[in-house]
Amino acid sequence: MKPKLIPCLALVLSGILIGGSTSVMSADLKVSSDFPGGSAKVLKLDRASNLIHITPACDPKLGYPCWWYFRLDNVDTGNPVVLVVTANQGVVQSGDKPRKLPADYSLPEYAAYSTDGTNWEHTARGERQGSQSIYRINTASSTLWLAWGPPFTLKDADQLIQKTCDLCPYAKSFVLANTRGGRPVPGVRISQPGATDGPRFSVWIQARQHAWESGSSWVARGFAEWLVSNDPAAESLRAKADIVIIPIMDVDSVETGQGGKEQLPHDPDGDWGSDPYFPEVAAGMEKLSALAKADRLDLFLDLHNPGYSARDIDFYLPAVPLLFPARVANDDNFLKIVQEQMTGAIKFNGRIGPDGKTYDPVVDKSVDTWTAAQCQSHTISFTMEIPWNISAATQDGYLKVGAQLGRSIDLYLQPAIRSGSKK
Ligand SMILES: [Zn+2]
Numbered sequence: 001m002k003p004k005l006i007p008c009l010a011l012v013l014s015g016i017l018i019g020g021s022t023s024v025m026s027a028d029l030k031v032s033s034d035f036p037g038g039s040a041k042v043l044k045l046d047r048a049s050n051l052i053h054i055t056p057a058c059d060p061k062l063g064y065p066c067w068w069y070f071r072l073d074n075v076d077t078g079n080p081v082v083l084v085v086t087a088n089q090g091v092v093q094s095g096d097k098p099r100k101l102p103a104d105y106s107l108p109e110y111a112a113y114s115t116d117g118t119n120w121e122h123t124a125r126g127e128r129q130g131s132q133s134i135y136r137i138n139t140a141s142s143t144l145w146l147a148w149g150p151p152f153t154l155k156d157a158d159q160l161i162q163k164t165c166d167l168c169p170y171a172k173s174f175v176l177a178n179t180r181g182g183r184p185v186p187g188v189r190i191s192q193p194g195a196t197d198g199p200r201f202s203v204w205i206q207a208r209q210h211a212w213e214s215g216s217s218w219v220a221r222g223f224a225e226w227l228v229s230n231d232p233a234a235e236s237l238r239a240k241a242d243i244v245i246i247p248i249m250d251v252d253s254v255e256t257g258q259g260g261k262e263q264l265p266h267d268p269d270g271d272w273g274s275d276p277y278f279p280e281v282a283a284g285m286e287k288l289s290a291l292a293k294a295d296r297l298d299l300f301l302d303l304h305n306p307g308y309s310a311r312d313i314d315f316y317l318p319a320v321p322l323l324f325p326a327r328v329a330n331d332d333n334f335l336k337i338v339q340e341q342m343t344g345a346i347k348f349n350g351r352i353g354p355d356g357k358t359y360d361p362v363v364d365k366s367v368d369t370w371t372a373a374q375c376q377s378h379t380i381s382f383t384m385e386i387p388w389n390i391s392a393a394t395q396d397g398y399l400k401v402g403a404q405l406g407r408s409i410d411l412y413l414q415p416a417i418r419s420g421s422k423k
Contacts, residue, residue: 222402
């Protein structure tokens, strides 16, 4: 139990008596990052200029060390907050060869801030000075949350799934696996029984194999919220398809505020092979294999945020030897629909990432290629990269992309796509 302060002592602690009136001096600026997803190493705090200087606290051995997210208390609301971020250019060990992470990854053109820890907006454009960016925020709130991008943690995934189940009687939550760190990887399956006489389709959408790419979870959320809405296209999709959504794959890296991509011993998206290291990957392989063996998978999507210079959406296709004629025809059809649907501030202009020209399952262990290799040739499997370093890449911008993705999938899933289903 806390002792009660007697009034005179409270005055002494919270302010200074000057000439009979009380001038309340606010306490010192305080940075906290000891919560799920938090990451910040404080380099300087200056009360007089409302200045906070941090760098991401990530360990480069645990992935791209670019993610930062913290709470700031006792802000002087009379002056702009000045946030200086120095990039973490720690050496990333995994991948092709060890290399310093470019500063641009830690320094988004626009940072994210929130006055309630839930609703996020962009700051004004940061002023870039070499390996630092300066973000200025005017606020009437004495508490601020500041981050690289809108955070999305395990709690957000749980809340999204609960809300999806509350709104849709055919939605059921499940735990894909428990991670190496003992955390659940939650998912939701929406399956409306006997809703159509035509072919029944199956869709799997997962996000966040790379923890720093928080925008991908927001797109998954936008898709889930749209799917259980009363948009006629959402009703149409629910009536003809069983859909799995996993908002966060690498829950451990998300919760511990690490970057995840190219972590040691290897990238989660290089784990889809004969001996998976991550329990959530092993569980995903088991469930997707079962769907593939029963010829019950039509569309697989792995959602990501791309490199810092990307301005539009990109799709990556499986390795060229897996691009059978039926798959190519369905790929083209889907991408044409997406291009027509995603014409807003975050758009797909038809650009496809480079393919692997050869396919060796011992070497190429990315999920899009692994999934394509398990499935019949009518199944399409993509990595979708949604840009983060543009003004439109806000919480709302990502949610819109999720809804556009839903409408695209509804338009795509027509009976004809199952023709020519044998490899
Ligand atoms: Zn990624």
